[in-house]
Amino acid sequence: MADNATHATANIGVVGLAVMGSNLARNLASREGNTVAVFNRSPERTRSLVSEHPEAGFVASETIEEFVASLSTPRTAIIMVQAGSGTDAVIDQLTALFEPGDIIVDGGNALFTDTIRREKTVSATGVHFVGAGISGGEEGALKGPSIMPGGSAESYTTLGPILSSIAAVVDGVPCVTHVGTDGAGHFVKMIHNGIEYADMQLIAEAYDLLRNTGGLTPAEIGEVFAEWNRGELESYLIEITAEVLKQVDATTGKPFVDIVVDAAGQKGTGTWTVQAALDLGTPVSGIAEAVFARGLSSHPEQRRAAAGLPGPAPLGAITDRAAFVEDVRLALYASKIVAYSQGFDIIVAGAEKYGWDIRKGDIAKIWRGGCIIRAQFLNRITEAYDENPGLVALITAPYFTEAVARAQESWRRVVAGAAQSGIPAPGFSSSLAYYDGLRAERLPAALIQGQRDFFGAHTYGRVDAPGVFHTLWSGDRTEITLS
Secondary structure, eight states: OOGGGGSSOBSEEEEOOSHHHHHHHHHHHTSTTOOEEEEOSSHHHHHHHHHHOGGGOOEEOSSHHHHHHTBOSSOEEEEOSOTTHHHHHHHHHHHHHOOTTOEEEEOSOOOHHHHHHHHHHHHTTTOEEEEEEEESHHHHHHHOOEEEEOSOHHHHHHHHHHHHHHSOEETTEESBOOOOSTTHHHHHHHHHHHHHHHHHHHHHHHHHHHHHTTOOOHHHHHHHHHHHTTTTTOBHHHHHHHHHHHOBOTTTOSBHHHHSOSOOOOOSHHHHHHHHHHHHTOOOHHHHHHHHHHHHHTOHHHHHHTTTSOOOOOOOOOSOHHHHHHHHHHHHHHHHHHHHHHHHHHHHHHHHHHTOOOOHHHHHHHTTSSSTTOBTTHHHHHHHHHHOTTOSOGGGSHHHHHHHHHHHHHHHHHHHHHHHHTOOOHHHHHHHHHHHHHHOSSOTHHHHHHHHHHHHOOOBOOSSSOSOEEEOTTTTOOEEEOO
16 A cells, blocks of 8 residues: 555545445545545455556555544545445444544435434544435446535534535536434435435336337337427436437347346335335325335236236227327326425425424435436426425425426326226326325315224314314214313
């Protein structure tokens, strides 16, 4: 390793040099004013990074002690290792060697409750602990991600300029903001990933409908998505979908999408989002259906067993292909609005429970670049929260209300048509059901509450009087007031 490894010459360090960590280290090193220390449990990986990128001027170490000694104070280290016990091990090593005022940043996809626990433990030593969500994948880490740091405001004084130097920039604004204390950063990154699940599922359903009902080829659908990317659906995911659908497999000459096994993987952040939503009592049906759809895709044995189950008779060919394509586009846009609205609902609920001061408009602003869900209409979300910071539900903001009103007839036709054709569209249909439930004057929950009172004496409220009531169902069925 380099002779300067034991001298405090680096203002920032990275621990964990797999692809994400290596790319983040290279990004940091490319920015003026940064000198980057690097360390990996396997020294070979450190040596490889240093030899492949001499221009980075990395300060490399073979031991954690050397790594810590190479950092100037306040020492700042970003951990980029696999979430779980490995993260805890590195945190323990650094905490033992760091001093009060130093900063440990976990840049992995940690569960936010783990981050809350870690922050409490580490901060007791005087060392700052920051859970930072980093979105954008390998390319984002290298060229400019969207970054969602939590932790103390004091730590952000040091960390903020460093993160701003490597973040994606949109309209001159770096895609990074101090989200809130302890686990807030990882919580918001988790919700980002949940929205990502929903967005990808909705796009996949649009493709499925265009192909199996509209009769378009993958290449033709790729052109449709490319056209959509020039309008209000403009986004990174729509852009790459067009490219994937145009791809032809070199071996078989078939569309690339046809040679890929139809089983979608997941790393858990979508599941965490749904679990957190359940804990917070916040409906995120669009995100949940996306998670469940991936689960269904990953059970081929069940799908093989069910292949002979009866389905509907074919509806026949679409007579007006252009009109159908437009219906699907509008249904996709309306469902996408629901997914983001539900995502921000859970951010609000999480902030209330954990005492975080999360500025929703700022979150939408930093998601405009660098991250996977970057999209044109995030500007509209920022505007909506700027105009009304206390907005009860994003979908009720004037822009989104108008957009859904414009789309709803198409949305309903697409959902009904999918059901009649036997094409699964859980994202579209659950989003529409949520929308209709949200706007309903009365829900059948009154009956459910009556049932609960009947079998479990769970009580109910009345629409015409305050208080808590119970009917003596097994007695004379008179009503009693409990409070």
